[in-house]
Amino acid sequence: MKVVAFNRTLQGTGASRRLRKAGQTPGIIYGGTEAPKLIALDGNALWHALKKEAFHGSVLDLEIDGATQQVLLRDFQMHAFKQLVLHADFQRVDASQKIHTKVALHFTNAETSPAVKLSAAVISHVLNELDVSCLPGQLPEFIEVDLSKLEAGQSIHVNDLTLPEGVTAVTHGQNLTIVTSSIPRGAVSADAAAE
Structure with a gap:
């Protein structure tokens, strides 16, 4: 731009x-x-x-x-x-030196994930942007987080992401949680009552 x-x-x-x-x-x-x-x-x-x-x-x-x-x-x-x-x-920015910045996360396929479709789980976004390090020419506009395989009770972490070539996540040694899925409390008790 x-x-x-x-x-x-x-x-x-x-x-x-x-x-x-x-x-x-x-x-x-x-x-x-x-x-x-x-x-x-x-x-x-x-x-x-x-x-x-x-x-x-x-x-x-x-x-x-x-x-x-x-x-x-x-x-x-x-x-x-x-x-x-x-x-x-x-x-x-210098084209030959790496930059450290935040990149937005885009979440896709939430409505088709097993967590939502089969278990009526609620998906919570823990992070909306991610700290990355890369050369200026490799800076992505956003990073896609695919939720199509997310099961109820599971989470997606930074290490589970597929980052573009040349882009590394700056996490200071932590495997940060990006998304969690959980079944609402009322839904669990309703299922137990039905059984």
Whole structure:
């Protein structure tokens, strides 16, 4: 995805407030070998871009004064009740160095899994995103979690996932639980009463 930004020279609360009133959002780019750079982005375009999942989990092409650099969205602050992005942080990425970021998990085939179809189990998502490490070119937009073989009372862990080539999960030696399936308490007692 492409993002257009403009150089920003003034900083501070008053300058940022004036920028927001003009329909722009203050931001910063940091990382890499260059010094941090203050930028301004179109507030409305940024608001709509933040609604797309790909904007959060992919390497972006950020254009400033005709020069393009690759960045990752690292953080953003929203107004408490207005449709307004207060600030955005971007980190430069080097194509030859691994990055550490979070990737969204997409859950598929829940309704056809034996846990739901045969046992009327409830599937609980423990994690919705996963910490990964990879080269910028190998960063997936999302990781698919297939629930088609999930039985009642079972769980799916990070080690059960099939990750894209070059992508490794950052779990610090733990086999984190991603999904659990359990039969609701009322359903168990109803089955026992029926027997």
